[in-house]
Amino acid sequence: MKTPGRTLRSGGIRGSHLTRWIFVGPAMLVVICLLIYPLLSTLIYSFTNKTMIRNAFDVVGLKNYIDILTDKEFYTAFGHTLLWTLCSVLGQLIVGFVGALALNRVRSRIPKNLFRILVIIPWAFPAIATAMTWKWLLNGIYGYVPTLLQNLGITQETLQFLSDKNLVLPTLIFINIWFGAPLILVNVYAALQTIPRDQYEAAQIDGASSWQSFRYVTAPHIRTVVGLLVVLRTVWVFNNFDIIFMITGGGPAGASTTMPIYIYDTGWTGRLVGKASAASILLLLFLVILCLLYFSVINRWEKEDK
Known part of the structure; x- marks a missing residue:
């Protein structure tokens, strides 16, 4: 042996x-x-003056970073990105979390399975199909939603969801919540299935209320899963390009320009590869710091669970 x-x-x-x-x-x-x-x-x-017009380039040191950090459009795009990410992730988390808790209380198998299938629909279609559908629904000339709101007397005039600078970013955030909430819902629902039922029964015997059962039984079991989902969705949404680009292209007048759109315009429209690379590195550093903060919290939760 x-x-x-x-x-x-x-x-x-x-x-x-x-x-x-x-x-x-x-x-x-x-x-x-x-x-x-x-x-x-x-x-x-990022340390060169490379462009898409010529192959030769020279080292310029920190010039690209200085140009980026003194560019007002950079701070505008960064502010849009923070608002886009915070509202989208928070909205997805709330909608998905509440939906998972509600679905977990459904006892009939057929409605539960049917809802689980329907909720994945936003993920079943390509991003371009999703973007074009919403662009058609919200079009300010012939769109179904603006026309319906006006016909019902809710609005006095046809709302320009995609061309009004005050409405475009909230509209895109709503679309992103609709798109991303099912992922949160499915994963949180799966985490809820791992909680032993006897812990809920023990809490009821001890006289715990519904809120106390959620706080001391449900939340500790699923907080690590929720934390990882928040990390993944934050990185994904912060770098999201396709939805915004295909619906508005960053317009009108830069009202929906986020960091990925800003980098794209700098690198491809402006042909300034070096400057676009510097913006990409700054974005990467910000996300790395953000992820480190997230993971420090998650690691603390895991130590508390041991």
Whole structure:
């Protein structure tokens, strides 16, 4: 019985460093090609005056970063991004969390399964289909929603949801909440299924109210899952490009321009690759700091649960 163990440790799969690298190598190659190389190239370009017009470029040091940090449009886009991310993630969390709690109370299997299927519809369609549908519904000339609101007497005139600078960002936030809330709902609902029923029964025997059962039984079991969802959704929404670009393109007059749109306009419209790279690095640093704060809180929760 001991001989096979020695064989494995000395020259078998466990003990062979070459075999380990053979298994890990392809994954590392993918990471290098898809993550490390673009990141390093972006970092290098951020210190140069590289453009899309000519191949030659020179090192300019911190000039791109100084130009970005003194650009009013950068701060406007960054402010839009913070508002877009905060309201979207908070709205998705509230809608998804409340929906999951409500769905968890449904006992009939058929309505529950039917609702779970319907709630995934926003994720079943490509982003371009979602964007074009909402763009048609909210169009200020022939859109169904503005026309319906006017016909019902709710509004005196046709609302310009996508061309009014005061309405466009709240409208996009609403669309993003509609799009992202199902992900929160499904994951929170799955986490709720892991809570032992006997803990609720014990809380009822002790005379706990519904709020106390939620606070001391439900919340501690699902807070780590919710925390990870908030981290993932924050990064995803902060970097979201397709929905805004396909619906408004950052307009009107920059009222819905977020950081991804700003970087796109700088790099592709302005052809300033170096400046766009510097903005990308600043965005990355902000998200890294934000994620570190998130994970510090989640790690503290995990230590408390042990």
